[in-house]
Amino acid sequence: MKILRTIYAEDLEDIAIGGAILGTGGGGDPYVGKLMAQEAIRKHGPVKLVDMADLPDDALIVPVCMMGAPTVMTEKLPQGDELIIAFRKLEQLLGRKIDAVLCGEAGGVNSTTPFVVAAATGLPLVDGDGMGRAYPELQMVTFTMHGVSATPMVLCDDKGNSLVLETVDNAWTERLARAATVEMGGSALLAFYPMSGDVAKKCVVRGTLTLCANLGRTLRESRAANGNPVDAISDMLGATLLFHGRLTDIDRRTIGGFARGTARFDGVEEWKGQTFKLDFQNEFLMAERDGAIVCTTPDPITLLEAESGNPVTADSLRYGLRLVALAFPCNPQWQTPAGIALVGPRYFGYDADYIPYQVLGHAGGRDQASPA
Amino acid sequence: MKILRTIYAEDLEDIAIGGAILGTGGGGDPYVGKLMAQEAIRKHGPVKLVDMADLPDDALIVPVCMMGAPTVMTEKLPQGDELIIAFRKLEQLLGRKIDAVLCGEAGGVNSTTPFVVAAATGLPLVDGDGMGRAYPELQMVTFTMHGVSATPMVLCDDKGNSLVLETVDNAWTERLARAATVEMGGSALLAFYPMSGDVAKKCVVRGTLTLCANLGRTLRESRAANGNPVDAISDMLGATLLFHGRLTDIDRRTIGGFARGTARFDGVEEWKGQTFKLDFQNEFLMAERDGAIVCTTPDPITLLEAESGNPVTADSLRYGLRLVALAFPCNPQWQTPAGIALVGPRYFGYDADYIPYQVLGHAGGRDQASPA
Structure with a gap:
């Protein structure tokens, strides 16, 4: 072989x-x-x-x-x-x-x-x-x-x-x-x-698995070269910046064998004055900016430390962390009706249909305003 | 064979x-x-x-x-x-x-x-x-x-x-x-x-299984002959009468896959003025008369309808039923230290050692007074 x-x-x-x-x-x-x-x-x-x-x-x-x-x-x-x-x-x-x-x-x-x-x-x-x-x-x-x-x-x-x-x-x-x-x-x-x-x-x-290896290498090399690790990761994933902010509140409980909770952020720099909310059941499932949905499962949402680009898991979230939230394209199989039935927002109890984060109007990244 | x-x-x-x-x-x-x-x-x-x-x-x-x-x-x-x-x-x-x-x-x-x-x-x-x-x-x-x-x-x-x-x-x-x-x-x-x-x-x-068949036949024949079915069953089991009373209160809940609860009785006839309390976790585990323990697991406690002698399960207990509580000898294997460790009162959370119901002083049956 x-x-x-x-x-x-x-x-x-x-x-x-x-x-x-x-x-x-x-x-x-x-x-x-x-x-x-x-x-x-x-x-x-x-x-x-x-x-x-x-x-x-x-x-x-x-x-x-x-x-x-x-x-x-x-x-x-x-x-x-x-x-x-x-x-x-x-x-x-x-x-x-x-x-x-x-x-x-x-x-x-x-x-x-x-x-x-x-x-x-x-x-x-x-x-x-x-x-x-x-x-x-x-x-x-x-x-x-x-x-x-x-x-x-x-x-x-x-x-x-x-x-x-x-x-x-x-x-x-x-x-x-x-x-x-x-x-x-x-x-x-x-x-x-x-x-x-x-x-x-x-x-x-x-x-x-090769993607995992490349993401890790990119992060390491970008840091070694005093580059911008968040941008490097974002480019490799073809990701969109959802928010940049400081964690102000974290609610977390272990229920039925899952870690469930919600994290809230206040914007910094160009996001100042805006808020961001992230729900999770082990994984991040739903992101809202100023009360409007900007990304839902099955589109992956990941959090990186703003300076180092290090990924942050839901269970290591803590008050004061300055983080960047990225959305990146999911595997197209998840966007089929069968995929949405398995992992769409309604499966997780949200009264919302899946709309790709790009369609939600945020493909332009950090310069784009959130919808009303 | x-x-x-x-x-x-x-x-x-x-x-x-x-x-x-x-x-x-x-x-x-x-x-x-x-x-x-x-x-x-x-x-x-x-x-x-x-x-x-x-x-x-x-x-x-x-x-x-x-x-x-x-x-x-x-x-x-x-x-x-x-x-x-x-x-x-x-x-x-x-x-x-x-x-x-x-x-x-x-x-x-x-x-x-x-x-x-x-x-x-x-x-x-x-x-x-x-x-x-x-x-x-x-x-x-x-x-x-x-x-x-x-x-x-x-x-x-x-x-x-x-x-x-x-x-x-x-x-x-x-x-x-x-x-x-x-x-x-x-x-x-x-x-x-x-x-x-x-x-x-x-x-x-x-x-x-033969004992089960004999108990059922005895009950049936005693009723057919207008006999005393409770006495007939009691004799066959070598049982002791713990109480005769009317159910006044039943508390029952399904917790962790078990039916747990407590039934309370007021005495009738020669037991008038006395009370009886029976705890169960699926099975009856502990009987108290006027606040004193009279029988605990592993000694079996069974409830029969006073008139018909029909056995009554914990999940069919209801207000007003007139019942007789019997204790009968357990298999001697349960009285060994290994048996008590498996099914003794302490396993079920009671702060009480196992004492055979006969030793608790009730071998004399219904004429016997309860301990202070």
Whole structure:
């Protein structure tokens, strides 16, 4: 099989930073996953990144990820081998050797967790994922839209408990896995959505791990060159600036296994006198400026520190931070009726239709006024 | 194999009544299980009841049961084949033919559910169970005391979802299965505690299904003969009368997948002027008379209608009912330190040690005064 790129332990630094940017505020702090992945690569050797197109149609491909509230995941570290256990248990259950590892979610901690499994098993890792960003629920992957069942799925905790789920649909997988994860203490490790190469070719969001690496490298190099890291990231993502302001209020609670809340900002510089509000359920879902919606899910919203360009997750938001909010284009699969049904604003309880942020009239960026 | 007795559909009437008596207020209304079992027997043929002693030491024996809040179980009927699906899935997982079905809990709905599986599979049903009564949690079986793991366990719901659990101990099985059951809508069907014949011989509470049948028959015959059904049941159980009164207050809520609450009674006849209080978590756990404890778990407490002798479950308690409360001896395994740790009053949050109800000074029955 043609290898796109070989990933060494030090490459995980950039990938984790890029994963935090695509994490859109959630997906868990990639720091934890980075440490796990680096340890696995140092122990077992580097990871072979491959392009989806180079995998045989009959290859068996299995995504892995960590599930739970990000606030818990960063405090309750996995033992390290739960992901391998989940992966091997699923392989045994399927009665067939798995040919490649896939990333379920390129944003947040799960941009790095698949490297743990790829390193430990020596299997190639597909350069892509099922979201192109992060989302809070298991069924929120492009795989669901293509009729791939999330089950059989194996879920393991850090204590040695494991569950095999077989459900009637992917929404039930989410419900039952979420209940188990909450009971397991708030986080769990899983292998799920087993699929063949031909199916994966239709639904995988391609190139997202390379995008993570490039975002991390760009940020690092821009800082080293005393450049403008926010602009550099924004250019690479084709993003639009939604706001630049200082955090004035943060309301955050862990409910039903999710970190939910709202952050409020007062504008600085050219945004002075304006306000900005950001809702999240693990991930940022809805942005309002002066009371008008300027961006909603599925369009990704990410927060960067204004000076350093460092991505900021919802669980590390705190009073006084000076931040820049960017919106960037989502994978087009999310804009289909099936995509909107899975992750549109109405699914998350908002009485609003999805309108792309570019259509909302903000494509012009920071010079544009907000709508009435 | 020597067959103790053949059970036909009409025999389930008595067994269900006896199961409600051993249900000690919980275990679910046996009416639902009775209908399921009768339908299965009419369709597949009668059930062969066997004694534990007649099974080979290397036989593979699997208990089945229904799990959930009794209040839900009676309203949300299973489709009928979930128990068979759970049983067959576990058999497949174990990679070996199961030789006999076992009753997990002889009290309540689970006195009859094993007949569904025995009828459908043609396998013998062991005359015994893991409690000799009903208890609210999965680990509360004599099997746990003998080191039998509850897992691998298969749990199915009425929608077609299934779970395979493998846990580090039986308390974790309870936690994870309970969370899944709540998410599944409050009830689920399961096959668990796979064990060999030699182990089963050490821990099974023997003869409990025959006891159920005899209790039901005694009640029916006593009524037909215009006898005293309460006395007839009391004699058969070797029971002690704890109270005779009218229900004045019932507090009941479904919390964490359990039906919890307290019932209060005012005495009638020779108990006039005295009060009685009964706490339950699915099952009756603690009885107080005039503020003094007169019986606690693991000693079984059951309520019968004073006139008819019909058993009354906690979820059918209502204002004005005239009831008799009986205590009867528990299986001696529950009185060991391991038994008390599993189901003693302290496990259920009471600041009280277990003292057998006979020792509490009430062996004399209704003539005895309550302690100060």
